Amino acid sequence: MRFHKSETSFFILIVFLGGVGIMLYRVKTAVDILSPISASENAATLVDYIAAANSLAALFLVAALFCGIFLIYPLIRFQAQDHGKLQEMAQILSARSESLAHAALTDGLTGMQNRRYFDEALKEYLAQFGRxxxxxxxxxxxxxxxKSVNDTHGHVVGDAVLREVARCLKDYTRYHDVVARLGGEExxxxxxxxxxxxxxxxxDRIRxxxxxxxxxxxxxxxxxxxxxxxAVWDKREGWQDFYRRADKLLYKAKNMGRDRVCV
Structure with a gap:
C-alpha cells in the first residue's frame, strides 16, 4: 500500500510529537523515582538526565516544527490551490455543457428552437395539456x-429571408408558444x-x-x-400522428395554390 505525500508527512509529524511525549513522560518518571532519594547523592544524575531528556524533546519539537512548515503546510497549500483550480474548471465545464446543450436545441441561423427541441416540446405539451x-x-x-430565392439571389439573401421570417413568427406568437425551424424553409x-x-x-395573421x-x-x-x-389535437392521436396530420394540411395548402391557410 502506497501512501500519499501528505499522509507520509503526517505520520512523520506524529512520530516526532510521540517522541516528545515519550521524553516528557520519562522525565516525569525519573523525577518521581529519584526525588525521594537524597538530593546530595543523586542531584547531579537527575539534573543530567533531565537536561538530556529536555534536549532530546527540544530536538523532536524542532523536527516536528520543520516537518509541519516545510512538508505538511506546502502540501496543504498545494492541495487547496489544486482544489480551487478543480472547482474553477468544473464551473467552466458546467457552463460549456450548458452552452452546448443550448446549441444542440437551437437553430444556428435564426436563433429559434430546432427540430430536436420541437419534437420533445410537442410530446410534453400534449402530455401536460391532455391532463x-x-x-x-x-x-x-x-x-x-x-428554392428560387436561393437560386436567383444566392444563399446570403436566402438566409436573410429566413431570419426575417423567424423574427416575424416570434413577434406574432406568445411567450409560451413553441416556435421552431424544422429545417430548410419549414x-x-x-x-x-x-x-x-x-x-x-x-x-392567417402570420401568413x-x-x-x-x-x-x-x-x-x-x-x-x-x-x-x-x-391542426388541433384530437386528444387521441400520438404526437407523430398529430404532426403528420398538420403536415398533410400544409401540402394541401400548397396544392390549392400556395399563400393560404388550410385547417
Missing part, C-alpha cells in the same frame, strides 16, 4: 418557392390552449405578415409568401 383537457394547436409553415408553431377558430385566425416582409439586400428586392397547415 387538464385543454386544446393544443399546431401550425406547420413552408415558404413558397423558396417552420412550426405549437400553440397551446387555442381552439381551431382562434388558431386559424392567428395563422399576411410574412407576405408583407420586404427584403432588400444590395440590388435584391423581394417578398415571400408562405403556406400553412393548421
Amino acid at each position: 387538464i383537457n385543454k386544446p393544443v394547436g399546431l401550425m406547420i409553415l413552408d415558404l413558397d418557392h423558396f 417552420f412550426a408553431v405549437v400553440a397551446p390552449n387555442m381552439d381551431k377558430e382562434l388558431l386559424a385566425k392567428l395563422a 399576411k405578415a410574412i407576405s408583407e416582409i420586404n427584403i432588400t439586400i444590395d440590388d435584391a428586392h423581394l417578398k415571400v409568401t408562405t403556406s400553412i397547415g393548421v
Whole structure:
C-alpha cells in the first residue's frame, strides 16, 4: 500500500510529537523515582538526565516544527490551490455543457428552437395539456418557392429571408408558444390552449405578415409568401400522428395554390 505525500508527512509529524511525549513522560518518571532519594547523592544524575531528556524533546519539537512548515503546510497549500483550480474548471465545464446543450436545441441561423427541441416540446405539451383537457394547436409553415430565392439571389439573401421570417413568427406568437425551424424553409408553431377558430385566425395573421416582409439586400428586392397547415389535437392521436396530420394540411395548402391557410 502506497501512501500519499501528505499522509507520509503526517505520520512523520506524529512520530516526532510521540517522541516528545515519550521524553516528557520519562522525565516525569525519573523525577518521581529519584526525588525521594537524597538530593546530595543523586542531584547531579537527575539534573543530567533531565537536561538530556529536555534536549532530546527540544530536538523532536524542532523536527516536528520543520516537518509541519516545510512538508505538511506546502502540501496543504498545494492541495487547496489544486482544489480551487478543480472547482474553477468544473464551473467552466458546467457552463460549456450548458452552452452546448443550448446549441444542440437551437437553430444556428435564426436563433429559434430546432427540430430536436420541437419534437420533445410537442410530446410534453400534449402530455401536460391532455391532463387538464385543454386544446393544443399546431401550425406547420413552408415558404413558397423558396428554392428560387436561393437560386436567383444566392444563399446570403436566402438566409436573410429566413431570419426575417423567424423574427416575424416570434413577434406574432406568445411567450409560451413553441416556435421552431424544422429545417430548410419549414417552420412550426405549437400553440397551446387555442381552439381551431382562434388558431386559424392567428395563422392567417402570420401568413399576411410574412407576405408583407420586404427584403432588400444590395440590388435584391423581394417578398415571400408562405403556406400553412393548421391542426388541433384530437386528444387521441400520438404526437407523430398529430404532426403528420398538420403536415398533410400544409401540402394541401400548397396544392390549392400556395399563400393560404388550410385547417
